[in-house]
Amino acid sequence: MLSDYIVAAVKTNPEAGAGGISLLVIDRDMPGVSATKLNKLGWHASDTGEIAFDNVKVPLEHLLGGENRGFYYIMDRFQLERLIMAIGGVASAEFALEYALQYMNERQAFGRKINQFQALRHRIADLAAEITRAKYFNYYLAQMHQEGKFVVKECSMAKLLGTELADQAMYKCLQFFGGYGFIEDYKIARMFRDSRIGTIGGGSSEIMREIIAKMVIDSVQYRSPYASVAKASL
Numbered sequence: 001m002l003s004d005y006i007v008a009a010v011k012t013n014p015e016a017g018a019g020g021i022s023l024l025v026i027d028r029d030m031p032g033v034s035a036t037k038l039n040k041l042g043w044h045a046s047d048t049g050e051i052a053f054d055n056v057k058v059p060l061e062h063l064l065g066g067e068n069r070g071f072y073y074i075m076d077r078f079q080l081e082r083l084i085m086a087i088g089g090v091a092s093a094e095f096a097l098e099y100a101l102q103y104m105n106e107r108q109a110f111g112r113k114i115n116q117f118q119a120l121r122h123r124i125a126d127l128a129a130e131i132t133r134a135k136y137f138n139y140y141l142a143q144m145h146q147e148g149k150f151v152v153k154e155c156s157m158a159k160l161l162g163t164e165l166a167d168q169a170m171y172k173c174l175q176f177f178g179g180y181g182f183i184e185d186y187k188i189a190r191m192f193r194d195s196r197i198g199t200i201g202g203g204s205s206e207i208m209r210e211i212i213a214k215m216v217i218d219s220v221q222y223r224s225p226y227a228s229v230a231k232a233s234l
Ligand SMILES: Cc1cc2nc3c(=O)[nH]c(=O)nc-3n(C[C@H](O)[C@H](O)[C@H](O)COP(=O)(O)OP(=O)(O)OC[C@H]3O[C@@H](n4cnc5c(N)ncnc54)[C@H](O)[C@@H]3O)c2cc1C
Pocket: 040, 043, 048, 197, 200, 201, 202, 203, 204, 205, 206, 207, 210
């Protein structure tokens, strides 16, 4: 595993649920720490492993922030993580479209460039419109984030839409490459695989829908936990 240390969210008071989690910095070479490499569908440039801890003794000074405050720190960063994943999804969809357009301008079939076939042109038009819409939603949310607003509903929506759009874009763009789309020499094959994690990691699409539904249907409100924690204990 490629790391010198791990920041782990550990249960320091198991009965307290979310209020019993702390962040600890754990050195990779501490006795009892081990990792197994996971064989993934994509994202091979990113090292992912299953980490195990067996009676690891962690010095008190390795505690990050307040004891039992870990979940609130993580929660506070969720909106930014969702926004980053939304931006990543839309940017990769945009890149896939540009790459497909380049190929479609070179490849000829039945005596014409394939970018002249109406069936494909309309799909391109739909994709370009969806990417543009999602991109401007992300710009708006980046502005809100910059202003320090805690926008849970909209960031969850952006993560849901942006990562699902990326998956659809990869699927559709791969199709434009025909047989070459299935060949590793063309990077659209790798992009198709890499994109698949977007709707799973950082809160899956189902969890995003759960959050949005709670806010839209049940009028649940979320506010930054960090603000109150900061006052109370830091
Ligand atoms: C390559 C990779 C990198 C990762 N990197 C990190 C990382 O850096 N940090 C980190 O903390 N985690 C990381 N993860 C873990 C990732 O966040 C989880 O895999 C993801 O959140 C889904 O959780 P799970 O695997 O336990 O799926 P499960 O919770 O078992 O979900 C299985 C299915 O059930 C659905 N589901 C679960 N609960 C509900 C519900 N309440 N309502 C409706 N549907 C539900 C899920 O959406 C999913 O479709 C990584 C995972 C991968 C594959």
